[in-house]
Amino acid sequence: MNKMIVSSSPHQTKKHNTRTIMLDVLIALVPALIASVLFFGPRVLAVAVVSIACCIVAEFCYNIIRAGKFDINKIPSYSCFDGSAAVTGLLLAMNLPSTVPLWIVPIGAVVAIVIVKMLFGGIGKNFANPALVARIFLFLSFGVVMTTAIGTSGNLIGVDAASSATWLANRSANGNLLMMFLGNTGSAAFGETSALALLIGYAYLSIRKVIDFRMPLIIIGAAFVFALLFDGLPNYQGADILIVSVSHVLSGGLILGAVFMATDYSTSPNTQVGNIIFGVCIAFLTIFLRVFSSLPEAMSFAIVIMNLLVPTIDKYILPRPYAKAKPQVAAADVKPGNTSPTGTDAAAKERAANDKPADQPANKQEAE
Amino acid sequence: MRVSLLLEIVFCFRGGDLELKNTFAKGIHPPGMKELSKDINITEMPAPKTVYIPVVQHIGAKPEIVVKAGQAVHMGQLIAKASGAVSTNIFSSVSGTVKPVQILPLPNGEKAEHIVIENDFSDKYDKLPKLSDPTREQLLQRIRDCGIVGMGGAGFPTDIKMKPQKPVDILLINGAECEPYITCDYRIMLEYTEQLVKGIAYLMKALNVEKAVIGIEDNKPEAIKRIDLYLSNNNITSITTMPLAVKYPQGAEKQLIYAVTKRKVFNGGLPSDVGVVVQNIHTALSTYFAVWDGQTLFRRVVTVTGGGIKKPGNFWIRNGTPVLEIIKHVGYKVENEEFGAQKEKVDALFSELVKLKEDKQPVKEKQAEFKQEREKLEQMQEDTVAKVINGGPMMGAAMSSLETASSKIMSCVLLLNHKEASREPITQCINCAKCAYVCPMNLMPMYIDAYELNKDWANAKKYGAMDCIQCGCCAYICPAKKPLVQSIAYSKKMIKANKI
Numbered sequence: 001m002n003k004m005i006v007s008s009s010p011h012q013t014k015k016h017n018t019r020t021i022m023l024d025v026l027i028a029l030v031p032a033l034i035a036s037v038l039f040f041g042p043r044v045l046a047v048a049v050v051s052i053a054c055c056i057v058a059e060f061c062y063n064i065i066r067a068g069k070f071d072i073n074k075i076p077s078y079s080c081f082d083g084s085a086a087v088t089g090l091l092l093a094m095n096l097p098s099t100v101p102l103w104i105v106p107i108g109a110v111v112a113i114v115i116v117k118m119l120f121g122g123i124g125k126n127f128a129n130p131a132l133v134a135r136i137f138l139f140l141s142f143g144v145v146m147t148t149a150i151g152t153s154g155n156l157i158g159v160d161a162a163s164s165a166t167w168l169a170n171r172s173a174n175g176n177l178l179m180m181f182l183g184n185t186g187s188a189a190f191g192e193t194s195a196l197a198l199l200i201g202y203a204y205l206s207i208r209k210v211i212d213f214r215m216p217l218i219i220i221g222a223a224f225v226f227a228l229l230f231d232g233l234p235n236y237q238g239a240d241i242l243i244v245s246v247s248h249v250l251s252g253g254l255i256l257g258a259v260f261m262a263t264d265y266s267t268s269p270n271t272q273v274g275n276i277i278f279g280v281c282i283a284f285l286t287i288f289l290r291v292f293s294s295l296p297e298a299m300s301f302a303i304v305i306m307n308l309l310v311p312t313i314d315k316y317i318l319p320r321p322y323a324k325a326k327p328q329v330a331a332a333d334v335k336p337g338n339t340s341p342t343g344t345d346a347a348a349k350e351r352a353a354n355d356k357p358a359d360q361p362a363n364k365q366e367a368e
Numbered sequence: 369m370r371v372s373l374l375l376e377i378v379f380c381f382r383g384g385d386l387e388l389k390n391t392f393a394k395g396i397h398p399p400g401m402k403e404l405s406k407d408i409n410i411t412e413m414p415a416p417k418t419v420y421i422p423v424v425q426h427i428g429a430k431p432e433i434v435v436k437a438g439q440a441v442h443m444g445q446l447i448a449k450a451s452g453a454v455s456t457n458i459f460s461s462v463s464g465t466v467k468p469v470q471i472l473p474l475p476n477g478e479k480a481e482h483i484v485i486e487n488d489f490s491d492k493y494d495k496l497p498k499l500s501d502p503t504r505e506q507l508l509q510r511i512r513d514c515g516i517v518g519m520g521g522a523g524f525p526t527d528i529k530m531k532p533q534k535p536v537d538i539l540l541i542n543g544a545e546c547e548p549y550i551t552c553d554y555r556i557m558l559e560y561t562e563q564l565v566k567g568i569a570y571l572m573k574a575l576n577v578e579k580a581v582i583g584i585e586d587n588k589p590e591a592i593k594r595i596d597l598y599l600s601n602n603n604i605t606s607i608t609t610m611p612l613a614v615k616y617p618q619g620a621e622k623q624l625i626y627a628v629t630k631r632k633v634f635n636g637g638l639p640s641d642v643g644v645v646v647q648n649i650h651t652a653l654s655t656y657f658a659v660w661d662g663q664t665l666f667r668r669v670v671t672v673t674g675g676g677i678k679k680p681g682n683f684w685i686r687n688g689t690p691v692l693e694i695i696k697h698v699g700y701k702v703e704n705e706e707f708g709a710q711k712e713k714v715d716a717l718f719s720e721l722v723k724l725k726e727d728k729q730p731v732k733e734k735q736a737e738f739k740q741e742r743e744k745l746e747q748m749q750e751d752t753v754a755k756v757i758n759g760g761p762m763m764g765a766a767m768s769s770l771e772t773a774s775s776k777i778m779s780c781v782l783l784l785n786h787k788e789a790s791r792e793p794i795t796q797c798i799n800c801a802k803c804a805y806v807c808p809m810n811l812m813p814m815y816i817d818a819y820e821l822n823k824d825w826a827n828a829k830k831y832g833a834m835d836c837i838q839c840g841c842c843a844y845i846c847p848a849k850k851p852l853v854q855s856i857a858y859s860k861k862m863i864k865a866n867k868i
Contacts, residue, residue, distance in 0.1 A: 002702050002703050002753075002770050003703070004753070004754065004755055004756055004766070004767060004768055004769070004770070005754050005755040005766065005789050006477075006755075006766045006767070006768045007755075007766055007791060007851075008766075008851055008853055008854035008857070009761075009762060009763050009764055009765065009766075009838070009840050009843075009853055010761055010762045010763070010840035010843050010844050010853065011755070011757055011761040011762075011764065011766065011782075011784070011789070012398065012548070012761040012762075012788075012844070013792070013843065013844050013845075013846070013849060014396075014398070014844055014845050016847055017792060017795070017847050017848070017849060018795055018798055018847050018848055020847075021798075021800075021847055077793075079796070082795070084798075122796060123796055123798050124796055124797050124798040124799040125799070212805075265798050265799050265800040265801070266798060266799035266800075269801075270799070270801035270804055270812065270814070271801075271804065272805075318812065318831075319804065319810040319811075319812070320810060321635055321810060321832070321835070322622070322632065322634075322635055322808075322809045322810050322835065323632035323633060323634035323635060323637075
C-alpha cells in the first residue's frame with residue numbers, strides 16, 4: 001500500500017521565512033553601519049559586535065532556562081537562532097553613542113531581549129520595540145555616562161563629526177543640510193547620522209517587500225508638516241522655515257526610527273489605516289516633544305508611546321468587510337449534499353443553504 | 369503623473385497593486401509553473417482496464433444507482449440517476465460489464481460508493497439525439513440529462529445555476545485559470561475555440577441573457593487572440609473577452625466578478641444577487657458537446673503535471689480512471705518494493721549509527737555507507753511520487769490513496785516528489801500582518817488562527833472565518849509557515865457545528 005504525504009492546502013508556499021526576513025533587515029542596516037564607521041571610527045564595529053553577541057546570548061540563556069533540561073538535539077530550534085535577536089542587537093547598537101563604555105551594552109541587551117521580548121512571549125509578542133526601550137532605559141539610568149561618551153575615537157574622513165554637538169541641542173536655521181544628509185554631523189547615536197545610508201537600506205527593504213514602502217514615507221512626510229507647524233512657521237522667516245523643517249527630519253533618530261523601528265512587525269498595527277494613524281501620531285509626538293519639551297531627541301519616546309497604543313488601535317480599527325450584506329436575503333433552494341468539496345461555489349451555496357435559517361430566524365418565522 | 373494616482377499610491381488602502389483596472393484588491397503572485405504543460409496538445413489517455421466511477425462527483429444529493437452487477441453497459445450510458453433537483457446524472461465512461469459496487473476514498477478523504485465497470489475495450493457509444501435549434505427549456509433539459517456540472521472544481525449542477533432566483537444580465541466565463549500548474553482551460557481555449565464559443569452561446573440562451581464576457585488572464589495572450597479572432601470573423605458581438613491582471617486568486621468567483629463588472633458580491637451571498645452567473649470554460653465546452661452531439665459527460669480534460677515528471681500534459685481522461693493509472697501513464701513511479709527496501713536499509717543504517725555513537729565506537733565507515741545509501745534513496749525519490757494533489761497547489765486537496773479515481777471535477781492531478789512535497793517546520797507567529805495584507809476578502813487570518821487555537825469560536829467568526837474562500841493566500845505568504853487555511857477551515861466547521 002503506497003503511503004502518500006497528506007497535508008492541508010496550500011501545498012506550496014513562498015520561499016521566505018522568519019530568518020530570511022531578519023537577514024534582509026540586517027543587510028539593510030549594513031550601509032548605515034559602514035557610514036558610521038566612516039564618521040565615528042572603527043569602535044563602532046566593536047559596539048555592534050558586542051551588542052549582537054550579547055543579545056543572542058541573552059536569548060539563548062533564556063531559551064535554556066525555559067527548556068529546563070539540556071537536550072543538544074533541540075538547540076538548533078531555539079528561538080535565538082531565528083535572526084530577530086541579531087536584528088535587535090544591531091538596532092540597539094545603532095542607538096548608542098560610538099564611545100559608549102562596553103559594559104553598558106550587555107545591560108541594554110538584557111533589557112531589550114529578556115524584559116521586553118522574551119518575558120512577554122517571544123517573537124511577535126513584544127509590547128514595544130526592544131531596542132528603543134533599551135535605549136531609553138540606558139539613557140535614563142546612565143545619563144551622565146552616555147552624554148559624556150559623545151566624543152570621537154578617530155574617524156576616517158571629514159570633520160570631527162562626533163565631537164560637535166547635535167543640531168538638536170541648539171536648533172537654528174544654520175544647520176548644514178548636505179552634511180546632515182550625508183551624516184557628517186554630530187549625533188547622540190551613531191546609527192542615525194547618515195540619512196543617505198538609511199535611505200539605501202529603506203530602498204532595499206522596500207524592494208524585498210519586507211516593509212510596506214508607504215509607512216516610512218508617511219512618517220517622514222508628516223514629521224515635515226508638523227515641523228513646519230510647530231517650529232518653522234512660528235519661529236522663523238522666509239527660507240529658514242523650510243531649512244529648519246528639513247533639519248528636523250534629517251536629525252535625531254527620525255529616519256532610523258521611521259524605516260526600522262516604526263515598521264517593526266509585532267509593534268505596529270495590523271491594518272493599513274491603523275498604520276497611517278500610528279505613523280502620523282509618531283510624527284506628531286516626536287516633533288511636539290522636541291519643540292515644546294526639554295527633551296532634545298524624542299523619537300524613541302514617541303515610538304514607544306505609540307507602541308503601547310497599538311493594541312487599542314488594532315482593537316477598534318479593522319478592515320472593512322469585502323462587501324456589506326444586504327438586509328433581506330432570500331433563502332436559496334439548495335439542499336445540503338453528502339459531500340463537501342472545497343471551492344468558492346461550494347462554500348457560498350452551502351452557506352446559503354445552511355446559514356440563512358440559523359442566522360436569521362426572525363426572517364424565516366416571518367416568512368412562515 | 370496624475371494627482372489622483374499619486375494620492376492613491378500614498379494612501380492606497382488596497383495593498384499590492386496600484387491600479388485596480390482589470391483586477392481586484394490584494395492577492396498574491398505565486399510562480400505560475402504553467403510552462404510545464406501549456407504547450408502540450410490535448411491527447412487521449414487510454415481507458416484503463418477497470419473504471420471506478422464515484423457516485424458523488426458534485427454538490428447535491430447522492431444519485432441512485434440504476435445498474436446492477438453483471439449488467440452490460442455502453443460508453444455514455446446512464447448508470448446513476450439524479451435524485452432530486454440538486455443532483456446530477458452519472459454516466460459510464462467505458463463499455464463493458466458492471467461489477468459490484470466498491471467503497472473507495474474520494475480525493476478529500478471521505479469514503480463513497482464507486483461503480484466498478486470492467487472495460488471490454490469495444491467503446492460502444494450511446495449518445496442522445498442531436499439538438500439543432502433548441503429552445504431554452506430544451507437546453508436546460510439537455511444540460512440536466514447529460515449530467516453537466518460546474519467543472520471548475522465545485523461541481524454544482526449547471527441546470528440549477530442557469531435558473532437563478534434573481535434577475536441576471538451577464539454571463540461570466542471563467543477563463544482566468546489562476547492556479548499554478550493547471551493549463552487544461554488554456555488548451556481548451558486554443559484547440560476547441562469554435563466549440564467553446566458555441567457552447568457559450570448555448571449557455572447564454574439557457575440563462576436568457578444577451579451578454580457574456582470571457583475573463584482571461586494576461587499570461588494567456590494566445591488564447592485571447594484566438595478567441596478574439598474567431599469572434600470577429602463571425603461577427604459575434606454579444607460575447608467579448610476581457611484580459612485580466614495576472615494574480616491569484618483572479619479566478620475566484622467574487623474576485624472575478626469584481627474585476628470584470630466591478631460589482632461586489634456581499635459576504636454570504638451568491639453571484640446572482642448582483643446579476644451575474646459564472647461558468648467555467650470546460651462547462652461551456654461540455655455543454656456544446658451535449659447539445660450539438662448528444663454526448664453525455666463521462667470524460668474531461670485533465671492537466672497532469674508536476675516538477676519532476678517526464679511527460680506532463682493535458683489529457684482527455686475518462687471518469688473513474690484510478691490515479692495510479694494516470695501516474696503510470698506519465699511515466700512517474702510510485703513507491704514499489706525496491707524503493708521500500710532501500711528506505712528500510714537507510715533507516716536501519718541510521719539506527720545502527722545512533723547506537724554506535726552511544727557506545728562510543730568508530731563511526732567513520734558506517735557513516736560513509738549511510739551517506740551512500742541515502743544518496744541512492746534521494747535519487748530514487750526524485751522520480752517517485754510522494755504527494756498527489758487533486759487540483760492546483762493553492763486550493764487542491766492532497767489525496768491519501770492511489771485508489772482514488774478521476775471524476776467530472778478533477779481538473780488537475782499534480783504529482784510532487786519528495787523534495788517538492790517537503791514542508792518547512794511551523795514556527796511562532798511574528799505578527800507581521802502579511803496575511804491580512806494579501807487576503808482578498810479583507811479578513812484577519814492571524815486573529816482567526818489565534819482564536820481557533822484557543823477554541824474561541826465566537827471571536828473567530830467575528831474576524832471573518834465564515835467569509836473565507838479558502839484561497840490559501842494567507843498561508844502562502846506566512847513567513848512562519850503557519851497552517852492558516854487549515855485553522856480557518858476547522859473554525860468554519862466548529863462554528864457551524866456549534867451554531868454560532
